[in-house]
Amino acid sequence: MKLKNDEELTAFIKDADLILIGIGEEWGISFEEMIKVPSFISRFQKLKTEQDRERFVPYLQREYLKECRNAELERAYQKLLSLIEDKDYFLISMNKDRFPVQIGYKEDRCVFPCGGYEYLQCDKGCSGELVEASGIADNIYQKICGEDVEKIEIPRCRDCGSPLVFNNIEAEKYVEAGYFESWDKYMKWLQKTVNKKLCLLELGVGLRFPSVIRWPFEKTTFYNQKSKMFRIHHNLSQSAENIQDRCYSKEEDSVTYMANLFVS
Numbered sequence: 432m433k434l435k436n437d438e439e440l441t442a443f444i445k446d447a448d449l450i451l452i453g454i455g456e457e458w459g460i461s462f463e464e465m466i467k468v469p470s471f472i473s474r475f476q477k478l479k480t481e482q483d484r485e486r487f488v489p490y491l492q493r494e495y496l497k498e499c500r501n502a503e504l505e506r507a508y509q510k511l512l513s514l515i516e517d518k519d520y521f522l523i524s525m526n527k528d529r530f531p532v533q534i535g536y537k538e539d540r541c542v543f544p545c546g547g548y549e550y551l552q553c554d555k556g557c558s559g560e561l562v563e564a565s566g567i568a569d570n571i572y573q574k575i576c577g578e579d580v581e582k583i584e585i586p587r588c589r590d591c592g593s594p595l596v597f598n599n600i601e602a603e604k605y606v607e608a609g610y611f612e613s614w615d616k617y618m619k620w621l622q623k624t625v626n627k628k629l630c631l632l633e634l635g636v637g638l639r640f641p642s643v644i645r646w647p648f649e650k651t652t653f654y655n656q657k658s659k660m661f662r663i664h665h666n667l668s669q670s671a672e673n674i675q676d677r678c679y680s681k682e683e684d685s686v687t688y689m690a691n692l693f694v695s
């Protein structure tokens with residue numbers, strides 16, 4: 432059913448025992464946004480070949496995502512946090528940034544199954560090894576700013592010699608071990624929700640990886656009779672038929688919606 436007003440959502444959040452938040456691509460930062468920023472334009476322009484861009488753009492992205500520069504997005508995260516921070520919540524994000532944690536969500540209540548920029552891995556995932564990215568990545572970023580890009584040596588896998596890339600879904604073979612510990616916490620947390628008043632907020636989640644958030648959220652809503660789900664997306668807000676009486680949908684950009692949500 433259609434969400435009638437903001438109060439319908441905020442009232443249930445206040446009333447719920449547990450809050451599960453799914454953050455999708457609408458809350459992500461696009462590459463196009465990055466290269467509008469003057470300092471990044473000049474660095475990006477130094478990457479002349481396809482290969483340079485493939486290798487070094489992720490280092491620019493990592494740097495760009497160190498802070499949230501999108502005011503509306505930040506407002507949306509803060510508004511949501513103000514509603515749920517005293518609650519027992521868990522957040523799952525499809526994005527590679529760590530804005531929720533930077534903005535104040537508890538790190539041990541967040542999971543990022545698509546990875547990010549904390550670790551490097553062999554592009555081919557040969558050994559499954561994860562290497563702390565910070566020192567290496569800062570160093571390469573400094574070099575992109577300073578010297579000829581052709582002179583930069585990229586780090587390589589010590590087992591097979593393939594390039595090391597950031598541990599996220601863009602890798603040729605993504606090493607998923609990077610998020611297993613927090614996934615485990617998420618699974619344990621989910622077990623607690625059985626038969627509890629659970630509020631599921633699905634915000635801007637598209638269809639790229641529906642088995643991560645969309646389908647499990649629908650399934651959880653279906654099995655938990657005390658739950659309510661809120662699905663907000665600019666064009667994919669329709670709900671599954673078997674949960675229509677407990678799924679409220681809103682066809683609107685979920686960042687804009689949340690940033691402007693009326694909280695009494």
Ligand SMILES: [Zn+2]
Pocket residue numbers: 553554555556557558588589590591592593
């Ligand atoms: Zn390797």
